[in-house]
Amino acid sequence: MTLKLGVIGTGAIGADHIRRCMQTLSGARVTAVNDINAESAASAVKSYAPNAKVFSDPHALIKSDEVDAVLVTSWGPSHEEFVLASITAGKYVFCEKPLATTGEGCRHIVDAEMKHGKRLVQVGFMRPYDSGYRALKAVLDSGKIGDPLMLHCAHRNPRVGKNYNTDMAITDTLIHELDVLRWMLNDDYVSAQVIFPRKTPKSLPHLRDPQIVLLETAKGTRIDVEIFVNCQYGYDIQCEIVGELGIAKLPEPSAVLLRSEAARSEEILTDWKERFIGAYDVELQDFIDGVRSDKLRGPSAWSGYAAAVAADVCIKAQVSGAVEPINLPAQPAFYN
Amino acid sequence: MTLKLGVIGTGAIGADHIRRCMQTLSGARVTAVNDINAESAASAVKSYAPNAKVFSDPHALIKSDEVDAVLVTSWGPSHEEFVLASITAGKYVFCEKPLATTGEGCRHIVDAEMKHGKRLVQVGFMRPYDSGYRALKAVLDSGKIGDPLMLHCAHRNPRVGKNYNTDMAITDTLIHELDVLRWMLNDDYVSAQVIFPRKTPKSLPHLRDPQIVLLETAKGTRIDVEIFVNCQYGYDIQCEIVGELGIAKLPEPSAVLLRSEAARSEEILTDWKERFIGAYDVELQDFIDGVRSDKLRGPSAWSGYAAAVAADVCIKAQVSGAVEPINLPAQPAFYN
Amino acid sequence: MTLKLGVIGTGAIGADHIRRCMQTLSGARVTAVNDINAESAASAVKSYAPNAKVFSDPHALIKSDEVDAVLVTSWGPSHEEFVLASITAGKYVFCEKPLATTGEGCRHIVDAEMKHGKRLVQVGFMRPYDSGYRALKAVLDSGKIGDPLMLHCAHRNPRVGKNYNTDMAITDTLIHELDVLRWMLNDDYVSAQVIFPRKTPKSLPHLRDPQIVLLETAKGTRIDVEIFVNCQYGYDIQCEIVGELGIAKLPEPSAVLLRSEAARSEEILTDWKERFIGAYDVELQDFIDGVRSDKLRGPSAWSGYAAAVAADVCIKAQVSGAVEPINLPAQPAFYN
Amino acid sequence: MTLKLGVIGTGAIGADHIRRCMQTLSGARVTAVNDINAESAASAVKSYAPNAKVFSDPHALIKSDEVDAVLVTSWGPSHEEFVLASITAGKYVFCEKPLATTGEGCRHIVDAEMKHGKRLVQVGFMRPYDSGYRALKAVLDSGKIGDPLMLHCAHRNPRVGKNYNTDMAITDTLIHELDVLRWMLNDDYVSAQVIFPRKTPKSLPHLRDPQIVLLETAKGTRIDVEIFVNCQYGYDIQCEIVGELGIAKLPEPSAVLLRSEAARSEEILTDWKERFIGAYDVELQDFIDGVRSDKLRGPSAWSGYAAAVAADVCIKAQVSGAVEPINLPAQPAFYN
Numbered sequence A, B, C, D: 001m002t003l004k005l006g007v008i009g010t011g012a013i014g015a016d017h018i019r020r021c022m023q024t025l026s027g028a029r030v031t032a033v034n035d036i037n038a039e040s041a042a043s044a045v046k047s048y049a050p051n052a053k054v055f056s057d058p059h060a061l062i063k064s065d066e067v068d069a070v071l072v073t074s075w076g077p078s079h080e081e082f083v084l085a086s087i088t089a090g091k092y093v094f095c096e097k098p099l100a101t102t103g104e105g106c107r108h109i110v111d112a113e114m115k116h117g118k119r120l121v122q123v124g125f126m127r128p129y130d131s132g133y134r135a136l137k138a139v140l141d142s143g144k145i146g147d148p149l150m151l152h153c154a155h156r157n158p159r160v161g162k163n164y165n166t167d168m169a170i171t172d173t174l175i176h177e178l179d180v181l182r183w184m185l186n187d188d189y190v191s192a193q194v195i196f197p198r199k200t201p202k203s204l205p206h207l208r209d210p211q212i213v214l215l216e217t218a219k220g221t222r223i224d225v226e227i228f229v230n231c232q233y234g235y236d237i238q239c240e241i242v243g244e245l246g247i248a249k250l251p252e253p254s255a256v257l258l259r260s261e262a263a264r265s266e267e268i269l270t271d272w273k274e275r276f277i278g279a280y281d282v283e284l285q286d287f288i289d290g291v292r293s294d295k296l297r298g299p300s301a302w303s304g305y306a307a308a309v310a311a312d313v314c315i316k317a318q319v320s321g322a323v324e325p326i327n328l329p330a331q332p333a334f335y336n
């Protein structure tokens, strides 16, 4: 039976997920759509899901019989409300990151889900679905490089808009590393420190850029993440794991090798949307397959919570300049 | 409306295409299946398409109302018959390569399709759907390296089975280059020469391995293709275009960079099935989308014919040792 | 006129420098040799400089008319004494690193040299003579990547001996980065912090390995150096400069690209002696040319002093765990 | 004892070799110089060898007591005469390539040297001294890739002058491959074929560019060499050996890896003089050491002869378009 999906939020990623479900993926179709901006909803439906019903009330959409599962792709601050409502309705829900804007908000969802008694929530962290990160994890798990001791990472954007501020380097940018590295290492963060190098003149006055975040895990692995969102040259994601026996590095996206104008060169992407484009398909197909087989396997509400708790501390460390402890409760058996 | 597909031949690639249509792609389902080996058909249906009907007669399948379009994935020698029958039935047909085993057989199909008056046939050449070849073509078409003057290519397998013979280096192996390079260059072959280097001791007595095929195109571009099917080390596909201004090289599949045991290394695939695995999805989705929009865009019967004509001459050149002319008629406007 | 060199210390590097002067370089020959171990001196002379005179007293060697300039290649703790004596004798002196074992010792040399009134001392930091570091500096100085904001470095050895302790990660290993990065950036260090990741089980109990040293420069550039001396896989030196506009990375030593056994691979050196082998020749030729033209251009006593001061603070930071300030006096005009 | 060298021909490479002997290498000095252009000789002496004597007669230079060994760096057509005169004088002679302009000319030298009874001649083929080619040969000789079956090579220049003609693609360009591949493979050529791809519009009317030369060796190894002297983008030398078990590729010159302007890039040299710059030093030092130890080890007169014979046939094959046999007599024991 084809899965009936209801989508709340039809902006950039919402519309793209609708297209994905209707034209690329298998086993689901979008039957219901809502957006606070009615025009946006209408336009998405027109482009990709002509037979879907536009709901003016997101809660009516959640409850509707036309909806088997919900995709929450509205603005971050509205996620908590819609995810909680979906749990109340006993429906599976895929929620774009962040699960909630704070650790506390995420905790409400975790509590509600555990009370409900079954995993219903998948968070839209797509990097664990990226073929590159998967290959890297496969090498790590193979034992070829021994246990991980250090990670050197970088998250670089060519430039950011005026609204991007120093906090967002954590909540919007680092958040992906916070999730994917935890998954990669199967380990939890215990402290964070933030260092501010000499600021790039390409950054606006209100934004400290670049930043270096130093994380420590429970097992003692040390992680450094360079966040540099006005690096000019490209959207570039680096992750290198230094193990006891060797080093493994995230693959570069494959590119044509050009010999021209006195250089050997390979293109670097500049648009973040292209960097993990394949991962979105795999992620959403996995959600659909998970719902259809009544067992979710993707990033859980707990993952969303863990990332949010670490992000909260990183922001504190930006201000204090000190090494700040991260206290995440032990993961409940429910989430193993 | 979901497209109803009938599949003839449920061996390795047939079964995989059924799985693909049922679990990964959008807009189609397999409703009918046939194989000369009834057990094979039953098993494929059981694994991937429980609701599909097993036909004992492939021609009944082709004609059935339960079938909107046909996938021909049986052995090569049976392709011509099933493709011609599909055309007669006025149904779209996706045929795995080869379209027919000889240039002459392909010509029958071209003639039948032109007589029918509309493109109905797509040949299962998947390399033009590979993201690497597409990126390479994009660079070529951008003009960055100027017009192409030479191509250096290689098609290497770790090893081949006992049944693989010297001819098959052309008909089974080179055939993919014959198709994809013609597409890449938008040009036709005018001559072929085959050179036999010192034979690898890893090859069986009856097989001349490696071989080098030299092709010349109508525009004067020169192509060398190394075919080496007992190269031991991996399944490795190389394609380098030397242009007036620079050189562009087919991307290597992206891989984890490992530093260990006194080496920096990246894995090379050994199983051909993994090398173009993404391309099969794109290829078949394009066929489905093409049928649903009533306009095929993939490799045409003419492409199948052109590759077969060139292959016939390469085999002649293996025997003669001479430079042999390739005479392909001008492409009919029907196929532009 | 061929330069007459006297060498004090004929161990591993001393003997190698004698060979270098006699068989590879231009414009100098070794005429006098001393070692506390007379057998060692005799053996070096026999192998590479049969006409050189063996001195039993290093101070007699320094004063001898047979010696135009001195090479100090004895154990570190003896360097200060021999360099000071050379200055007193008014002779040019090339001193292997370290110039002295502490900042204070180096200061004595700096003071003596300034009092003498002319540069006489070159310190054996060879990395600024390495073609890779020079190419990297050329890119930085070209402005292509803008001003440097961050440096990510690594200094890895496959393994170390029993005598190697936690301090030596600074004084023997990091010391090369302390010199070359200061030269690269044309900047001074203002603080240091040391982080100890999870210890590798390959390290002996008394040695904390790996370590991460975080340095800050006067201009605000942030440097992280991973020191990992039991990394098993190779001798591997990494240096990546993140600038305002782009990133430049120290070249890997060039190596044959091998495709074999399901991998593309390039060899990594395992013996540190081979990594900068070309640089030793250039370094010593530059000393010889400098002496012959009466003007030294290589690493000065001030460079030796600056590296020693930073090293002293790094050792303090290993113990305190805190961010420790580095206070280097302003460089005297004498050294510009 | 320092070796006294006499140099005939003080053009580009002659002057450079004088500088090399006087300022970089060990064990020799230039004591005598001649050039048909007296001003050129005077200028070279002034710049690099102020104490050398300028001879107006090259034969007087060869015979002079002030000359232990001769460097012939005049124009190609004069080489045969000066090398023969050096042999007559019983002096060691280093002769820049070509040894003589034809196979026949080289044969005269071979015969004279054998009659003299001892190797006196080293030909200025410097690629066997290049660290990259040596590393490649070390891999081949290690057995890691098994016996060689095919070689894919390229010799590309950004552009050539007006005087460069179709023949010179062989005599000036391919000649280096003809020598170094023979050395690499320890094998002789038995046939040659030349293919002319579509001509680059960047080439002048009288020059066919690019060309592909196909060579066959006695052991059946097949070599293709692309010669492309108006490739625009750089001076680029490629050599890939396909063996029974794997493939080894000539290292690229090491270069800074740059991430900037949406690309990862490494510089390609554009000036041929820089490509093998290190090899010239090693080559000439080896000649000096060889003379001093009375035993030459570098490329012999036979190597010069073998390359010239192959070159003669390649020129014939350019005209005939056919596969032309190469008949080199067996190498006399004298040269083993």
Ligand SMILES: NC(=O)c1ccc[n+]([C@@H]2O[C@H](COP(=O)([O-])OP(=O)(O)OC[C@H]3O[C@@H](n4cnc5c(N)ncnc54)[C@H](O)[C@@H]3O)[C@@H](O)[C@H]2O)c1
Pocket: A008, A009, A010, A011, A012, A013, A014, A034, A035, A036, A037, A040, A058, A073, A074, A075, A076, A078, A096, A097, A098, A124, A125, A126
């Ligand atoms: N995983 C990723 O890589 C990734 C990428 C992009 C965006 N995101 C996340 O997806 C979410 C949406 O991002 P976007 O780029 O599509 O933003 P967007 O601004 O383009 O779209 C958000 C849409 O939500 C609608 N909306 C806002 N509040 C609503 C509410 N209360 N009820 C219904 N609709 C509401 C808006 O009208 C808008 O159409 C964000 O949380 C973002 O962090 C994740």
Ligand SMILES: NC(=O)c1ccc[n+]([C@@H]2O[C@H](COP(=O)([O-])OP(=O)(O)OC[C@H]3O[C@@H](n4cnc5c(N)ncnc54)[C@H](O)[C@@H]3O)[C@@H](O)[C@H]2O)c1
Pocket: B008, B009, B010, B011, B012, B013, B014, B034, B035, B036, B037, B040, B058, B073, B074, B075, B076, B078, B096, B097, B098, B124, B125, B126
């Ligand atoms: N595009 C590619 O990369 C690619 C890859 C693999 C195979 N192929 C092509 O696909 C075709 C099938 O290859 P395969 O590897 O699946 O072979 P296979 O032997 O595994 O399967 C072929 C199947 O066809 C059935 N069959 C044979 N003749 C039949 C007939 N007359 N009627 C009905 N069924 C019949 C057989 O019983 C068998 O089950 C071949 O033409 C091959 O060249 C293409």
Ligand SMILES: NC(=O)c1ccc[n+]([C@@H]2O[C@H](COP(=O)([O-])OP(=O)(O)OC[C@H]3O[C@@H](n4cnc5c(N)ncnc54)[C@H](O)[C@@H]3O)[C@@H](O)[C@H]2O)c1
Pocket: C008, C009, C010, C011, C012, C013, C014, C034, C035, C036, C037, C040, C058, C073, C074, C075, C076, C078, C096, C097, C098, C124, C125, C126
């Ligand atoms: N720049 C580099 O990369 C590099 C590399 C290796 C060593 N070094 C430095 O060179 C120095 C020597 O190192 P090595 O590896 O050759 O050590 P080594 O132990 O092999 O040799 C040292 C020699 O000095 C002699 N010696 C010691 N004290 C002496 C004294 N008071 N008078 C005369 N001779 C004395 C010893 O007998 C020994 O022969 C050290 O300071 C080391 O740090 C630098």
Ligand SMILES: NC(=O)c1ccc[n+]([C@@H]2O[C@H](COP(=O)([O-])OP(=O)(O)OC[C@H]3O[C@@H](n4cnc5c(N)ncnc54)[C@H](O)[C@@H]3O)[C@@H](O)[C@H]2O)c1
Pocket: D008, D009, D010, D011, D012, D013, D014, D034, D035, D036, D037, D040, D058, D073, D074, D075, D076, D078, D096, D097, D098, D124, D125, D126
């Ligand atoms: N191995 C290499 O990579 C390499 C590189 C460059 C040149 N070469 C070879 O070196 C030789 C010289 O090349 P170049 O680039 O220096 O050329 P060049 O024209 O710069 O110099 C040649 C010099 O020889 C002098 N000369 C010519 N005939 C003479 C004669 N009969 N007696 C005395 N002097 C004479 C000329 O006046 C001139 O000064 C050529 O054979 C060339 O093929 C080899």
